[in-house]
Amino acid sequence: MDESHHRMKSLIGIGVIAACLWWCATGSVAAEAQANMSPSPQLEQALVDVSSEQEGTREQAVRLLIEQGDASLLPRLEELRANADRSLRMAIKPVIDTWRNRANLVSPDADTRRTAATDLGMYGRPAAIPWLQAAAAKESHRWVRYAMEESALLLQLASDNPAGQEQAAAKLGDMRSQNAAPALQALVQAGGGESATGEQKALAHGAAAAIERIESWNVWSSTIETLFRGISLSSILLIMSLGLAIVFGLMGVINMAHGELMMIGAYATFVVQECFKLYFPESWFDSYYLAALPAAFLAAALFGLILEATVIRFLYGRPLETMLATWGVSLILIQAARMYFGDLTAITAPSWLNGGAQVLVGVFLPFNRLFIIGLSILSVIGIYALLFRSSIGLRVRAVTQNRSMSACLGIPTRKVDAYTFAFGSGLAGIAGWALTLVGNVEPGLGQNYIVDSFMVVVTGGVGKLAGTIIASLGIGGLNKLMEPSLGAVYGKVLILVLVILFLQRRPSGLFAVKGRHAEG
Amino acid sequence: MNTQKPHGDEIQSSMTPNDHVPSRRDFLVQSSRTVAGLGIAAVLGNLGTWALSWGADNEPIKVGVLHSLSGTMAISEVSLKDVVSMAVQEINAKGGVLGRQLKLVVVDPAANWDLFAEKAKQLLVQEKVAVVFGCWTSVSRKSVLPIFEEHNGLLFYPVQYEGEECSKNVFYTGAAVNQQAVPAVEYLMSKEGGSYKKFYLLGTDYVYPKTTNKILRAMLLAKKVPAANIMEEYTPFHHQDYQTIVGKIKKFAAGGGACVISTINGDSNVPFYKEFANQGLRAEDAPIMAFSVAEDELRGMDKTALVGHLAAWNYYQSVDTPQNKQFVANFKAYCKKNNLPDGDKRVTDDPIEAAYFGVHVWKQAVEKAGTTEVNAVRKAVYGQKFLAPGGEIMMDEANQHTNKPVLIGEILKDGQFKVVWRSKGLVKPEPWSEYTNPDKGCDWVNHQGTYKKA
Numbered sequence: 024m025d026e027s028h029h030r031m032k033s034l035i036g037i038g039v040i041a042a043c044l045w046w047c048a049t050g051s052v053a054a055e056a057q058a059n060m061s062p063s064p065q066l067e068q069a070l071v072d073v074s075s076e077q078e079g080t081r082e083q084a085v086r087l088l089i090e091q092g093d094a095s096l097l098p099r100l101e102e103l104r105a106n107a108d109r110s111l112r113m114a115i116k117p118v119i120d121t122w123r124n125r126a127n128l129v130s131p132d133a134d135t136r137r138t139a140a141t142d143l144g145m146y147g148r149p150a151a152i153p154w155l156q157a158a159a160a161k162e163s164h165r166w167v168r169y170a171m172e173e174s175a176l177l178l179q180l181a182s183d184n185p186a187g188q189e190q191a192a193a194k195l196g197d198m199r200s201q202n203a204a205p206a207l208q209a210l211v212q213a214g215g216g217e218s219a220t221g222e223q224k225a226l227a228h229g230a231a232a233a234i235e236r237i238e239s240w241n242v243w244s245s246t247i248e249t250l251f252r253g254i255s256l257s258s259i260l261l262i263m264s265l266g267l268a269i270v271f272g273l274m275g276v277i278n279m280a281h282g283e284l285m286m287i288g289a290y291a292t293f294v295v296q297e298c299f300k301l302y303f304p305e306s307w308f309d310s311y312y313l314a315a316l317p318a319a320f321l322a323a324a325l326f327g328l329i330l331e332a333t334v335i336r337f338l339y340g341r342p343l344e345t346m347l348a349t350w351g352v353s354l355i356l357i358q359a360a361r362m363y364f365g366d367l368t369a370i371t372a373p374s375w376l377n378g379g380a381q382v383l384v385g386v387f388l389p390f391n392r393l394f395i396i397g398l399s400i401l402s403v404i405g406i407y408a409l410l411f412r413s414s415i416g417l418r419v420r421a422v423t424q425n426r427s428m429s430a431c432l433g434i435p436t437r438k439v440d441a442y443t444f445a446f447g448s449g450l451a452g453i454a455g456w457a458l459t460l461v462g463n464v465e466p467g468l469g470q471n472y473i474v475d476s477f478m479v480v481v482t483g484g485v486g487k488l489a490g491t492i493i494a495s496l497g498i499g500g501l502n503k504l505m506e507p508s509l510g511a512v513y514g515k516v517l518i519l520v521l522v523i524l525f526l527q528r529r530p531s532g533l534f535a536v537k538g539r540h541a542e543g
Numbered sequence: 544m545n546t547q548k549p550h551g552d553e554i555q556s557s558m559t560p561n562d563h564v565p566s567r568r569d570f571l572v573q574s575s576r577t578v579a580g581l582g583i584a585a586v587l588g589n590l591g592t593w594a595l596s597w598g599a600d601n602e603p604i605k606v607g608v609l610h611s612l613s614g615t616m617a618i619s620e621v622s623l624k625d626v627v628s629m630a631v632q633e634i635n636a637k638g639g640v641l642g643r644q645l646k647l648v649v650v651d652p653a654a655n656w657d658l659f660a661e662k663a664k665q666l667l668v669q670e671k672v673a674v675v676f677g678c679w680t681s682v683s684r685k686s687v688l689p690i691f692e693e694h695n696g697l698l699f700y701p702v703q704y705e706g707e708e709c710s711k712n713v714f715y716t717g718a719a720v721n722q723q724a725v726p727a728v729e730y731l732m733s734k735e736g737g738s739y740k741k742f743y744l745l746g747t748d749y750v751y752p753k754t755t756n757k758i759l760r761a762m763l764l765a766k767k768v769p770a771a772n773i774m775e776e777y778t779p780f781h782h783q784d785y786q787t788i789v790g791k792i793k794k795f796a797a798g799g800g801a802c803v804i805s806t807i808n809g810d811s812n813v814p815f816y817k818e819f820a821n822q823g824l825r826a827e828d829a830p831i832m833a834f835s836v837a838e839d840e841l842r843g844m845d846k847t848a849l850v851g852h853l854a855a856w857n858y859y860q861s862v863d864t865p866q867n868k869q870f871v872a873n874f875k876a877y878c879k880k881n882n883l884p885d886g887d888k889r890v891t892d893d894p895i896e897a898a899y900f901g902v903h904v905w906k907q908a909v910e911k912a913g914t915t916e917v918n919a920v921r922k923a924v925y926g927q928k929f930l931a932p933g934g935e936i937m938m939d940e941a942n943q944h945t946n947k948p949v950l951i952g953e954i955l956k957d958g959q960f961k962v963v964w965r966s967k968g969l970v971k972p973e974p975w976s977e978y979t980n981p982d983k984g985c986d987w988v989n990h991q992g993t994y995k996k997a
Contacts, residue, residue, distance in 0.1 A: 138827060145799040205798035245790070252786040259784070358613065365884040369845045372817075377847070379821050387793075389821035392786075462783050463813045465843075467615060471781045471810075506787040511778040512748050 066092055070099060073115055081114055088118045089148055094126040120146060128158040128171075137167045144174025144202070152178050166381045173200050180206055185222045189229045196233025199240035199384045207234050244385040249503055255392040257499030258399040261492060262457055263472050264479040265402055266450030268491040271480055273423045274443055276335055277346045280353040281476065282469020284448045286360060287326055288319035288455025289464045293368050309373040319456035320449040327448020331441050339440070353469065360466040370459040391460040398457055402450070403492060409446075410488070419443050423486070482522055484532030493533055498522070603646035604639075604915055606631060606902075607666035609677025609687070609698075614654030615809070620679045622839050622889070623701060623898040624649060627676045629877040630902035640909050648672055656686045663687040667694040673915035674699065674905050676898060681705060681750045688713070697917045699905060701898035703834065703856075705754035706974045709985035709993045712917075714924060715944045716897040716904070718857050719972040724755050724804075725762060726949045727832050727855035730964050731802050732766065736951075737830070741772040741801035743792055748777040752806035755834070759804065761978035782811045785818040793822060796829040803831040812836055816848040826851030832951075837892035841958035842885075849954045856893040857947040858933035859960040870899070870932035890958070891932070897945075900931040904938055925988065937969060941988040944972030 065087065072084035088096065100119050103111070120142065127139035140158070143151045152175050159171035179191040180203065192210065195203040207230040213219065214227020263285070270278050278284075292315040299311035334352060338345040372391060379389035410416035421429040422439045430436050455468070462468070479498060483490030498518060506514040529535070608627050610620035631645045639645055648670045652659040659678070666672045667690065674697045678684040681704050691698050691712040703718040730736040742763060746752025756775055763773055774795055776788060795801055807815055812833075819831065831852040838860050841849070860871055871891050879886040908923035909915050927938045937946040946969040952960030975983035975993070984996050 138825065142827065201794070201797035202799065205800075241794075245794075248790055249787075252790070255786060256784055361613070361617065362884075365843065369843055371845045371847065377821065379823060381823065385793075387823045389818070391817075391821060461814055461817065463810045465618070465810055467781075467810070471783060502784075503787060507791070510776060511782055511788065515779055 063091075066096070070096075070103070073103065073118075074111060085114055085118055088115075089121050090150055092118065092122060094122045097122055097126070117146065117148075121148065121151065125151070125154055128154060133164050133167050136162070136164075137170045140167065140170040140174045141202075144170075144177040149178055149182050151175075169198070169384070173198060173202060176200070177203060177206065180210075185226055189226055192226065192229045192233045196236040199237050201237065201241065201385050204234060204237055207231075207237075240384065244383060245507075247383070247386050249507065251386075251388060251392075253500035253503035254396060254496075255499075256503055257496045258392075258396040259458070259461065260475060260479050260495035260499050262395065262399045262402060262454045264476040264483075264491050264495055265399075265406060265488075266447045266454060267476045267480050268483070268488055269406075269450065270444060270447035271477075272486045272488070272491065273419065274440065274447075275342070275485075276339070276444070277342050277349070278330075278335070279346055279350040279473070280330065280356060280469075281349075281448075281451055282471075282473035283353045283356040284323045284327060284451035284469070285455035285458065285472060286356065286466065286469045288323045288452030289370075289459050289468055290360060290364060290368070290455075291315065291319040291322040291452065292456050292459050293364070293370055293464055294318070296370060309375060312373040312376070316453065316456055319452040321452075323452025323455065324445040324449030327451075328441060328445040330448070331444040335444065336437075336440075357466045357470070364466070368464045370464050372460055376460060395457050395460065398453075402453065403488075406450075406488065415442070478519075478522055482525065482532055484534035487532075487534035490532055490534035601643060603644040604641075605648050605670055605672040606645050607670065607672035607675035607677070608647055608649045609652060609659065609662055609666065609675050610679065611654040611683075612649075612651040616654040616679055616683075618809070618843075619839065619894070620654075622892075622895050623676075623679070625878060625881075625883055625889075626874060626891075626895045626899045627902055629874060630899050632877070633873075634902070634906055640906050641913070641915075652683070654680075654683075656682050659683045660686045660690055663690045663696070664694075667691070667696040673697070673909075673917075674920070676701070676901060678702070679894070684708075684713070685750075695917050697905075697920060699898075699901035701901055702894045705751045706758075706976060707754060707980070709943065709974050709987075711921065711943065711987045711992060713943060714901065714904075714938070715972070715974075716901040717894060717945075718947060718949075719944055719974050720755055720758050720976055721973040722857065722947055722949055722970045723855050724759055724834055725976075725978075726966060726970065727834070727853075727951060728759055728762065728804060730855075730951050731804075731830075731832060735964065737802070739800055739802040740768070741795060742768065742774070743795055743801060743803045743829075744773065744775045744806075745788065745792075745803055746777055746806035747782070747808040747811060748779055749808075752777065752808070755806055756804075758976045758979050761976075765978055778807070778811060780809070780811070783814045785811075785815045786822075789815075789818045789822050789824065792819070792829065793824060796824065799828070801829045803829055805831050805833040806835060807833070808835045812840065813844055816852070817845075820848035826853075836954075837894065838890040838958060838960070839892045839895065841954070842888075842890055844958070846954070846956055846958050850956050852954050853963075854952050854954065854960060856950055856952065856960075858891075858893045858896040858931075859950060859952050859962060860891045861952075861959050861962065862933045862950070864932065864934060866930055867932040870896070896932050900929050900936060904929050921987075935969075939972055942972060942974060942985040943987060944974055944985075946971055 069084040069087040069092075072080050073088070075081050075084070088100075097119065100115055100122075104115060104119065124139040124143045127135050128143075130136050130139070136158070140155060143155060155171045155175035155178070159168050159175065162168040162171060173195070176191040176195050176198070177200075179187050180195065182188065188210070192203075192207060195207070210223075210230040211227045211234065214223045214225075214230070216223075219227070266284070267278070267281050270276050270281065292312070295315035295318050296311050299308055299314070303311075330349075330352065334348050335345060338348060376391045376394055379387050380393075381387050410419060418429070418434050418439050419442075421432075421434055422436050422443075426436055429439075454472075458468070458472070462471075479494045480491055482498065483492070483494030501521070502514055502518050505517055509517060526532070608624050610624045610627075611617050612621055612624060628647060628649075631647055634640060635644050648666060650662040650666060652662045663675065663677075666675055675691075676699045678687060678698070678700050679702050684698075684700055684704070687698065688708075688710055690696070692710060696712055698713045699716055700713050701716045703723050704715065706719045706721075708715075728742070731739045731742075742759075744756045744759060746756060760773055760775065764770065774791070776791070778785075778788070792801075792803060805812075805815070812835075816831070833852065833854045836849075836854050837856060860867075874891050874895070875887040875889055877883075878889040883889070904924060904927050905920070907927050907929065908920050911927070912919040912923040914920070924938050926940045929936055933950075934948055938944075939946060948968070949966040949970050950962050951964040953963050955961055974985045982996050984990070984994055985992065986994060
């Protein structure tokens with residue numbers, strides 16, 4: 024009894040709060056248009072007329088509803104819509120959209136406000152201009168304000184007041200608004216016709232000037248974006264190749280199952296995500312991704328250790344046999360993953376990695392890509408520190424350079440091999456973890472990346488970490504540079520051709536290893 | 544009966560050379576025995592053949608399944624094998640076809656196009672199956688087509704495809720281009736669909752997207768869409784990096800009125816939709832209309848980036864008919880009972896439905912024809928109607944394809960579709976598009992397949 028009473032109370036409380044919020048959201052808009060919530064007789068009549076069969080009556084009613092209505096009409100209109108035929112639904116759609124968007128201009132969610140502003144700019148009526156301006160004046164979020172101002176100007180540009188149009192064109196040029204380009208283009212065309220009036224010509228002149236400013240900014244923004252894309256692709260290539268650079272580059276083991284180690288990392292991430300879904304409160308969900316990092320590294324490293332101890336150990340110095348054996352292992356792993364996990368598994372990116380940041384007009388940087396860029400830089404620093412600043416790294420380098428000498432000096436080469444291989448595998452696991460942000464998690468995941476990773480390591484020069492870094496930057500950058508003009512298919516083809524030509528000239532890659540090791 | 548068969552004599556003498564000259568009595572006894580023996584043998588033999596033929600009448604009819612169970616296409620094709628097995632089980636539970644049970648012969652062509660041809664040959668020549676249900680990609684269908692034509696086999700192909708084909712050995716239960724892509728684009732151009740004016744045709748680089756986009760481009764130009772408002776772009780299979788393309792779409796969509804027509808296939812979809820959302824594009828700015836994304840693919844995707852985008856199919860799991868509810872429940876129960884991966888979390892979609900009713904249409908046709916002989920069955924399939932889960936369908940009277948409804952759906956959070964538009968009645972299939980091949984038709988009743996329209 025007591026408890027249910029309590030629950031009732033809290034329910035009522037929530038209801039009251041929700042009602043207040045709703046009132047705040049819609050009421051403040053409605054207040055200035057109309058004080059009382061019940062529609063005037065005129066609007067009441069319009070609501071009836073809208074259902075009329077006659078085209079003229081209906082159009083007039085729609086116009087009236089847009090000009091004089093307010094958000095309080097929404098429930099009534101929804102009701103109409105629910106049992107309307109298609110033509111009526113089409114007729115009242117602009118009314119509903121207008122009022123819903125206007126209400127959304129003051130929504131607490133920035134994305135909703137922005138969507139509403141953009142929609143009003145695209146499909147709205149001139150009546151929306153003051154609403155947008157008022158909302159923009161109160162707006163604190165820079166890019167939402169930009170969208171509001173832009174939409175107001177777009178509507179002004181579409182109006183039939185030449186002075187206002189010219190002013191809007193100039194302002195839109197100032198704002199470098201990409202959305203305005205088609206409308207401005209239309210004005211230029213209208214002004215270029217033979218029957219154009221003087222007014223139209225002047226307007227066309229202003230529009231042309233605005234287009235020029237927009238286009239020149241476009242060149243800049245695309246340059247920045249292309250640069251960013253190149254860096255982003257490079258960072259992905261780099262993070263994929265780092266593990267391989269150690270396993271193949273330093274140890275000389277051609278591990279065809281390296282891609283599948285990435286797959287293990289990705290599936291480890293998936294398993295951690297599922298565990299969080301099952302055992303932890305929902306508010307913790309976003310942190311699953313960080314918890315998955317050690318899981319992915321350890322899972323892949325452990326598997327690498329097993330792989331080294333059971334297969335690769337017996338095949339050191341026999342590259343062909345290693346290749347065949349590890350290829351077999353990769354096939355087994357792919358099929359095992361397919362049988363156990365099915366074909367596609369969904370990884371939900373944590374909410375803090377969804378979406379992106381707008382930094383300039385037309386320049387949008389997705390968070391997941393920024394994250395991977397940061398991660399690859401951190402990984403490189405970590406690997407350098409480990410290899411060149413620690414005693415383990417010293418041993419690894421010693422064994423790589425001269426195995427027998429190291430053994431003579433008392434370095435346990437077997438152990439060093441095992442650890443190095445496990446570390447390289449763990450890095451593959453981290454790559455798999457990071458790649459869940461941009462791609463699929465599926466059994467064939469490794470196959471998609473393995474060719475690219477080998478390409479990067481070979482181009483960079485086997486055995487040189489710096490080579491791997493430069494090569495991934497070069498290949499990623501070049502790829503993104505060529506893609507806009509050549510398309511994805513030929514861009515990729517050309518990259519492969521370039522790599523082949525390059526390796527013809529320098530078979531040992533960018534950074535050739537010199538000295539005794541090179542011959543042996 | 545003549546007992547003095549010289550033949551018998553010869554046998555006798557040859558059997559006992561120089562050893563013992565047979566008396567007349569001996570001879571008589573011997574030969575009568577032989578004859579009796581022959582007679583009994585003959586009777587037994589007859590019995591045997593009769594028994595055999597009786598047995599053959601009750602011997603199961605072999606039905607082939609030619610879907611990749613491993614390799615890159617397994618993700619999509621395994622479900623089709625499952626639903627075909629389910630349909631066969633349903634039919635067997637109701638007494639089979641012509642009083643005979645159906646027996647599945649499942650082979651795995653492993654998404655390898657050469658292996659498809661090899662396995663098709665095995666099914667037709669070695670296993671002598673009455674019919675084959677199979678293939679997903681167009682390239683696999685193209686690779687088995689000559690085999691089916693050479694051995695006069697029968698293939699039920701359940702996936703939407705690019706058309707421009709008219710083989711009498713294939714029944715196409717999926718959509719032709721005019722039953723999916725064309726109405727979808729017409730919808731987007733309509734006031735109800737949003738009156739879109741700019742079209743970005745984006746696809747994976749192979750025959751289905753290229754042919755579909757060729758038809759769509761011809762159609763858009765015919766509808767007076769300026770060429771500058773149509774963009775066409777392809778990516779390789781397994782393409783992962785959609786940054787540049789999404790950037791281009793963003794520029795293309797500036798100012799509004801733009802939509803994306805996606806024929807991206809398989810595992811490239813997730814990176815594409817993710818990048819699309821992450822670069823700040825929304826379904827309201829530029830919706831993506833996809834022809835290769837269905838419930839079964841959505842099952843394994845993170846749906847947040849896809850909500851609000853569109854797809855065009857002939858069936859959705861959410862279609863509200865009593866037979867569909869039953870079908871969905873049966874399929875889930877079947878997957879659970881047979882311990883298939885994901886069990887009762889499995890979903891149905893358009894190709895699954897098309898594969899399912901294909902089996903039933905074949906069964907009805909065999910019953911009408913009274914035999915499993917391919918030519919007779921083919922004639923019986925024409926005009927065959929079946930109450931499919933998504934509503935009644937009708938096999939075309941002459942062109943090997945299926946009359947189906949067209950549905951536009953919006954992707955929801957749970958990976959299901961909300962139907963936002965539905966064609967009036969069934970849409971007649973046109974394997975040769977009126978936009979790219981207006982002079983060609985497909986007819987196996989009044990013509991010999993593809994013919995030139997007068």
